[in-house]
Amino acid sequence: MKPIIIIGAGMAAYSLAREVRKLDKAAALLIITADDGGFYSKPMLSNAFAQKKLAAQLISQSAVQMAEQIGAHIMTKTRVKHIDTNNKVVDTSSGAFDYAQLVIAVGAQAIRLGLAGDASDHVLSVNHIDDYATFRDKLLPDQKASARVTILGAGLIGCEFADDLAAHGHHVTLIDPNVLPLAALAAPALSQGLQAALSARGIDLRLGTTATSVDHADGAFKVTLANGDVLAADVVLSAVGLRPDLALAQSAQLATGRGIIVDSHGRTSAADVYALGDCAEYRIDNEGRTSPLPYIAPILTAARAIAKTLTGEDTEIDLKHSPVIVKTPSYPLALVPPPQHAIATGRWETEVDGDRTVCRFFDAQGVMVGFGVAPQEAKIRQALMAALGTTV
Amino acid sequence: MKTYQCIVCGLIYDEATGWPADGIAAGTKWEDVPADWECPDCGVAKADFEMVEI
Ligand SMILES: Cc1cc2nc3c(=O)[nH]c(=O)nc-3n(C[C@H](O)[C@H](O)[C@H](O)COP(=O)(O)OP(=O)(O)OC[C@H]3O[C@@H](n4cnc5c(N)ncnc54)[C@H](O)[C@@H]3O)c2cc1C
Numbered sequence: 001m002k003p004i005i006i007i008g009a010g011m012a013a014y015s016l017a018r019e020v021r022k023l024d025k026a027a028a029l030l031i032i033t034a035d036d037g038g039f040y041s042k043p044m045l046s047n048a049f050a051q052k053k054l055a056a057q058l059i060s061q062s063a064v065q066m067a068e069q070i071g072a073h074i075m076t077k078t079r080v081k082h083i084d085t086n087n088k089v090v091d092t093s094s095g096a097f098d099y100a101q102l103v104i105a106v107g108a109q110a111i112r113l114g115l116a117g118d119a120s121d122h123v124l125s126v127n128h129i130d131d132y133a134t135f136r137d138k139l140l141p142d143q144k145a146s147a148r149v150t151i152l153g154a155g156l157i158g159c160e161f162a163d164d165l166a167a168h169g170h171h172v173t174l175i176d177p178n179v180l181p182l183a184a185l186a187a188p189a190l191s192q193g194l195q196a197a198l199s200a201r202g203i204d205l206r207l208g209t210t211a212t213s214v215d216h217a218d219g220a221f222k223v224t225l226a227n228g229d230v231l232a233a234d235v236v237l238s239a240v241g242l243r244p245d246l247a248l249a250q251s252a253q254l255a256t257g258r259g260i261i262v263d264s265h266g267r268t269s270a271a272d273v274y275a276l277g278d279c280a281e282y283r284i285d286n287e288g289r290t291s292p293l294p295y296i297a298p299i300l301t302a303a304r305a306i307a308k309t310l311t312g313e314d315t316e317i318d319l320k321h322s323p324v325i326v327k328t329p330s331y332p333l334a335l336v337p338p339p340q341h342a343i344a345t346g347r348w349e350t351e352v353d354g355d356r357t358v359c360r361f362f363d364a365q366g367v368m369v370g371f372g373v374a375p376q377e378a379k380i381r382q383a384l385m386a387a388l389g390t391t392v
Numbered sequence: 393m394k395t396y397q398c399i400v401c402g403l404i405y406d407e408a409t410g411w412p413a414d415g416i417a418a419g420t421k422w423e424d425v426p427a428d429w430e431c432p433d434c435g436v437a438k439a440d441f442e443m444v445e446i
């Protein structure tokens with residue numbers, strides 16, 4: 001029997017494998033991954049530092065343990081080089097394998113900025129447990145207590161790292177071309193609240209400017225900004241965003257946009273080939289709009305549906321709104337960003353209630369289609385979730 | 393009996409039902425859930441990432 005092959009061993013791949021196994025005890029499952037296949041929770045990478053966690057402590061199960069638990073064959077350190085969708089074969093660094101059904105779960109790649117300077121290739125990014133290990137080593141050479149860290153990008157991950165590292169006693173500078181942090185996801189009032197909280201934590205925010213070059217200087221780095229400022233840093237971390245990994249999909253001529261385009265069932269444009277996780281671009285509404293959804297909750301929802309479809313029960317992915325919780329303890333936010341197409345014609349309304357700021361986004365028809373709240377807690381989050389889709 | 397929600401993936405832990413699949417009996421209070429228990433869906437560790445009461 002030809003197996004279901006899953007490419008990747010991140011949250012997408014492992015959640016799918018688990019879900020398939022729940023439904024079908026016998027299905028042959030082959031997981032092929034370029035890394036060593038250890039299971040870890042990627043969201044913990046941006047708040048593990050203050051807890052003094054080593055990379056190894058974040059891996060809760062090895063590939064061997066996962067293989068046993070799921071009842072799958074896992075090939076580690078094996079890179080898929082090409083997919084032949086006509087003959088249903090994947091070509092890998094360890095040989096070719098036939099599949100009955102294939103799921104691409106290869107994730108996303110950190111976007112590299114085109115920085116000048118003789119140290120630009122020393123800029124780190126953290127999108128994998130191995131990156132975290134490298135980053136942690138660079139931050140704490142000889143157990144030094146604190147380092148000067150320059151973070152490029154004040155989005156979700158940049159702000160989380162900044163807060164986490166500052167809490168640990170590092171000197172953090174956070175740079176972003178926008179005039180406020182988290183500008184792409186949060187209402188201005190909440191971005192301002194976050195800015196104040198991060199500043200109060202001792203983080204040096206340089207907004208409305210970008211880094212242009214990174215050079216070696218005095219055993220450390222010199223970061224030059226577009227506004228002329230020059231910073232000294234021991235470590236430079238780029239958190240400017242992720243781009244779905246399209247290499248395999250493009251070489252197999254699958255339909256791609258920003259991500260690998262999938263239909264309401266998670267199927268790509270090739271028969272019996274699915275895509276899931278950070279590499280995928282999902283259908284997000286009935287009007288055919290699509291978007292990558294690089295978060296855990298949609299991965300789990302999609303994995304459950306695809307597992308059913310793979311095991312014989314055709315099932316649509318029913319993506320529900322789920323709030324993004326920003327792990328910035330100095331200003332905990334919960335957000336449901338308004339859909340891109342509604343932003344130009346809609347408006348934010350801000351309500352300040354004691355310490356708490358609640359922002360609701362209304363589209364042109366006056367329907368609430370997004371929100372943000374800080375400090376967030378479960379009750380207010382649930383109330384706001386319930387209010388989505390309602391009119392004023 | 394209270395319920396808790398994982399802030400990364402949204403999983404609900406209900407003290408009334410516990411999590412028998414991981415050997416956590418019905419009626420187990422959140423504070424009595426072992427410190428090394430992980431969210432069964434997304435792997436976030438209890439100790440690292442408290443679920444929030446709802
Ligand atoms: C620092 C950080 C914090 C985050 N915090 C949150 C949060 O709080 N909440 C939230 O919902 N989301 C968060 N996210 C996003 C979330 O972690 C991701 O959406 C999710 O982990 C993506 O999983 P994935 O399986 O799609 O990709 P990945 O985990 O990247 O897995 C991809 C896998 O594919 C393998 N692979 C790639 N190419 C090949 C190939 N050619 N052959 C074989 N194998 C290959 C890789 O080795 C890897 O195993 C965070 C992300 C980061 C980086």
